[in-house]
Amino acid sequence: MDGILLVDKPSGITSNSLVQKVKKHLKSLTGSEVKVGHTGTLDFFASGLMVLTLGKATRLTEYFQGLDKEYIATGELGKITDTYDIQGQVIQEKECTITEEELEKIILSFEKTYPQMPPPFSSKRINGVRAYQLAKKGITPQLKPKVVTIYSIQILEINLPEFTIKVHCSSGTYIRSLIKEIGDEAGCGAYTKSLRRTRVGRFSVEDATPLDKLLAMELSEIEKLVISVHEGLYFFPEITLDEGFDRRFLHGQRFRVPFDIQGNVRVFSKDGRFLGVGFVREDRILQPVKVFL
Structure with a gap:
């Protein structure tokens, strides 16, 4: 299978x-x-x-x-937990006096590309150790920010102190961090109450x-x-090889192809059989990468 x-x-x-x-x-x-x-x-x-x-x-x-991701998340203002989500312990509470209009502006201001700091309780590796493993021991992980892109944010509901948003973002984005960042901008912090991933690519x-x-x-x-x-690999363009070249591809040989394409490609034989994934270089040389015999 x-x-x-x-x-x-x-x-x-x-x-x-x-x-x-x-x-x-x-x-x-x-x-x-x-x-x-x-x-x-x-x-x-x-x-x-x-x-x-x-x-x-x-x-x-x-x-x-x-692949890009899409999530629906609900955050609650006025509290920060150590995990940035509902599972964690509340480590800070602060009254939030922000208005709905002010919160809307803050939320939409995150439609951008910026360096985001991962949560302390995350699967990021630090010298071979997961950040959450260190955090559980009371050790503050020395995390580095990662550049992420929030392509769009749709505000689904605001019922202060809670708000629900739909986020289309780049791979590697932490929605828990985004919710906390929105809370920080609001001046009172926030944590993620619920999170649902609704899309991965298509x-x-x-x-x-x-x-x-x-x-x-x-x-x-x-x-x-x-x-x-x-x-499943819909996001790669496809090329079809003439008879003889399909065997060369399956044997791991490199050769020039008559296609004006660069990067990863799905490779098919003349009879429609999927042969694997290849990489077309700038000089149009096809390099077999993942071969399916």
């Missing part, structure tokens, strides 16, 4: 636990181990879209990790299967949900 599977993660479960549950279910149905990977974690308290890679598609996980949570429903499905039902590897 090779391809992409869209799963709607419930809150109250880790991303790794979700993957293990799916692996166990597929093994019970197929009688053998099925490779399952994810293309980006969701926090324990968060829900929403997880893009899972199955079988040979696990080799392509890195390509999906860079993949939508509306097309995802809730985890509990997936774990009750038969193999034939799950197979119908699997997106083929080449369809």
Whole structure:
């Protein structure tokens, strides 16, 4: 079983636990181990879209990790927790006297590209150790800001001290940090009460299967949900190789191609078979990167 599977993660479960549950279910149905990977974690308290890679598609996980994301988040002003979310301990409380109009301006001011500081409780590695592992021991992680882009923010509701927003952002953006930053600008801090990922690239949570429903499905039902590897890589242009060149590609050989394309490409044979991912250099030399024999 090779391809992409869209799963709607419930809150109250880790991303790794979700993957293990799916692996166990597929093994019970197929009688053998099925490779399952994810293309980006969701926090324990968060829900929403997880893009899972199955079988040979696990080799392509890195390509999906860079896709834009969309989230719906609710923040509460006046409190800061150590984790920046509802799971943490409140470490600061401050009365918030901001008006709805003032808050709207602050929220929309974050539609920009800027260096964002990750939360102390995050999966960022510091000298090989996860930041949250240090934070749990009372050690302040020495994190570095990462440049992120907030493409758009839609204000869904303001009911002070709470506000709910829909955010379209670049990969690597921490919504928990964004909510806190909005609170800091409001002068009273904020933490994330709820978080739901609704989109990864073109993949939508509306097309995802809730985890509990997936774990009750038969193999034939799950197979119908699997997106083929080449369809999942929709964000790469495709090229078709003439007969003979397909074999050269599969054998890892480099050669010149007659295409005015640069970067990663999906490579197909003349008969429509997906051969893998290649990289076309500036001099039009195609380099095989991930070959599917």
